[in-house]
Amino acid sequence: MRSLFTSFFLCLCLLASPAMAVAPDEILDDPALEARARVLSAELRCMVCQNQSIDDSDAPLAKDLRVLVRERLVAGDSDAQVIDYLVSRYGEFVLLKPRFAWNTLALWAAGPLALVAGLFAIILALRKRRAQSAQAADSPVAGLSEEEERRLKALLEDNG
Structure with a gap:
């Protein structure tokens, strides 16, 4: 076997x-x-x-x-x-x-440029997500627009 x-x-x-x-x-x-x-x-x-x-x-x-x-x-x-x-x-x-020559510069640079652009996009997305989560933590109810938050605050103050 x-x-x-x-x-x-x-x-x-x-x-x-x-x-x-x-x-x-x-x-x-x-x-x-x-x-x-x-x-x-x-x-x-x-x-x-x-x-x-x-x-x-x-x-x-x-x-x-x-x-x-x-x-x-x-x-x-x-x-x-x-x-x-x-x-x-x-x-x-x-x-x-x-x-590697002047006429092939774009070919050689495309890979590193795509990598840098991808990293930049990831960093921006993480910052945006962090800002949204910080904003959601500050608001009394997550997911409300600014107008809805003002109305909610006004109602909560009136009810005391």
């Missing part, structure tokens, strides 16, 4: 691991170049899938990009030259993590 459970667990772990779409015919003979190609492929977006790297995608365009990356590396290009070539050909969108 224990060996069955162990086998099941190992199969489950293998299924949960990320699927690499690199075909055996794409793999370079030089392990150093192949490692560089894998690192670069993990940084490049599949133009078809758009949320996967070309290393993970099974799309034909991703295969073409993987082959192109390997061809450029075999030709002697540096990692930066390969990235620059692909960006010049496909635009910044090909990068999973866009470069």
Whole structure:
């Protein structure tokens, strides 16, 4: 029973691991170049899938990009030259993590600005709630308008 459970667990772990779409015919003979190609492929977006790297995608365009990356590396290009070539050909969108530049400033600033705006909104909401609870504690009957409170005070004073 224990060996069955162990086998099941190992199969489950293998299924949960990320699927690499690199075909055996794409793999370079030089392990150093192949490692560089894998690192670069993990940084490049599949133009078809758009949320996967070309290393993970099974799309034909991703295969073409993987082959192109390997061809450029075999030709002697540096990692930066390969990235620059692909960006010049496909635009910044090909990068999973866009470069920090003036034209991408809004993209990089959007997350922190949204966080600050959310914190500011929470602080304002807490202050408003605190002010309302303080006002409710001061009024004789919670939930009355100012006009109703004046009428209530006048009636209570008349009845003494």
